[in-house]
Amino acid sequence: MRRILGRMSLAEKIGQLFVSRVYGHAATGPDPEDAAQNQAQFGVRTAAELVSRYHLGGVVYFAWAHNTRTPRQIAELSAGLQRAATGSGAGVPLLLSVDQEHGAVARIGRPATLFPGAMALGASGSAADARRAARIAGTELAAMGIRQDYAPVADVNVNPANPVIGVRSFGSDPQAVARLVAAQVRGYQGAGVAATAKHFPGHGDTETDSHVGLPVMRHSRAAWEELDEPPFRAAVRAGVDAIMTAHIVFPALDPSGDPATLSRPIVTGILRERLGFRGVVVTDALDMAGVRQKYGDDRVPVLALLAGCDQLLNPPDLALAQRSVREAVASGELTVARIEESVLRILELKARRGLFDEEAPSPGAVDEVVGAPEHLAAADRIAAATTTLLADPGGLIPFDASAAPRLLVTGTDPVSPSGTTGPPTVVLARELAALGCRATAVAPARAVAAAPGHAAVLVCTYNVPEGDSPQRTLVAELIATGVPVVLVAIRNPYDPARLPDCAAELATYCWTDVELRAAARVLAGAARPRGRLPVPVPGRYPLGHGLTGDA
Secondary structure, eight states: OHHHHHTOOHHHHHHHTEEEOOOSSSSSOOOHHHHHHHHHHHSOSSHHHHHHHHTOSEEEEOTTTTOOSOHHHHHHHHHHHHHHHHTSTTOOOOEEEEOEEETTEESSOTTSOOOOOHHHHHHHTOHHHHHHHHHHHHHHHHHTTOOEEOOOBOOOOOOTTOSSSGGGSSOSOHHHHHHHHHHHHHHHHHTTOEEEEEEETOOTTOSSOTTTSOOBOOOOHHHIIIIIHHHHHHHHHTTOSEEEEOOOBOTTTOTTOOOGGGOHIIIIIIIIIISOOOSEEEOSOTTSGGGTSSSOTTTHHHHHHHHTOOBEEOOSSHHHHHHHHHHHHHHTSSOHHHHHHHHHHHHHHHHHTTTTTOOOOOHHHHHHHTTOHHHHHHHHHHHTTTOEEEEOTTOOOSOOGGGOOEEEEEEOOOOOSSSSSOOHHHHHHHHHHHTTOEEEEOOHHHHHHHOTTOSEEEEEEOSOOSSOOHHHHHHHHHHHTTSOEEEEESSOTTGGGGSOOOSEEEEOSOOSHHHHHHHHHHHTTSSOOOOOOSSOBTTTBOTTOOBOOOO
């Protein structure tokens, strides 16, 4: 790798530090609106031109940038981008990346296999299942030419009000989270994909979303060592390729008021020196508000490098960011040696993941691997252990499907994380009907009038807030009909604490089809509930709570 480094120009070295978005489904033939976005933001028409002009080290895929239409299209985009990279400049291949956590965050949807998210896996408690899910997910990503996944989430979610982590975390027990993080690191990397543990030094006890503000972590140093550090230490011991920083202020670790991404005491002093991490440190996206409040977009990339970061993810103004780094080198604020230190780590990661020897993804292989029947079956098997029955005082669950009970399904229908599944109430009703129940989905506005005559009403809830809310009103009005109401919390398991007591209460931890299929099987008696809460529900249920029953 030092030989490659030695033949690179300074501009090429600086380019390797950057991972950028790009608009379009193809490397050289974008749709007109995507070409216009590329021109407006980067001064180029195509993704291939972007890679060549800016000597990029990586590209991150997003659905909103039209990068992820189908598996075959993604593979062709990846191949085109790699041709652009290896055919220009120093000829260094790209590290193509994506946020594919599964569950609440998934950029690539069906026909790719979609697994339960982190908190659902935490409810199963199975490290083997977590590793198997990551191994399969990584295999499918690699088939599409993606060799870095910004997963797993290593944050310990101890705050029910956390607006940005929540079910993206494996849970509130740091040792349990550490075990599952290590399992997923080994799973992804066993499939040839760089895992990225995030968000260091821990984002699990914040009440601000760093996409829109600058969160502050109030843990003491001792509390950080007990709660937040163990999963990251486990990731390092498991050989994680990369760790992503958080745009949070953590006064106990650095009293300067700088976000962790820009903090040398945190990135170098703690992550590098205390934890002994020798891999690639990648910033969280630099277009997020949390990293842009104290410093301008010209200073953030320079300060991130001075802190000890290696990859600079998705700056809002790529040209400005690269120019700022060049000027910092020219002024002596950054040394060439510091730039080369990070570039060498990035090159070594690319070599470790086989990018210098990799052939372009084969469309035929993509079709065989992505969404393979055995992968989909594995996802269903893994999901079967996650559904958590929280309450059933009257023994309502399971329904006797052989008697074809009439069930009404209503509630909230959030958009699918990948845009390719759902809507949840329709999916749940469909799956119950397939198991023998007479299930119908109706909109909340019609549910109260439609409830009489049904054996039960199933209400899908989603992130119920404290106090009065339309969801609370709906549940109360349904209970008043006298028909048994079954609460199905399809995202945060904290919903029951914010609603009236129901005849039965379940948590699925996500609203994707694979989790709703698992819930339907529990409700219809085709499977027994096996999940246990990986977080406590304040005032209602302790950590580890979960009822079981006979299938």
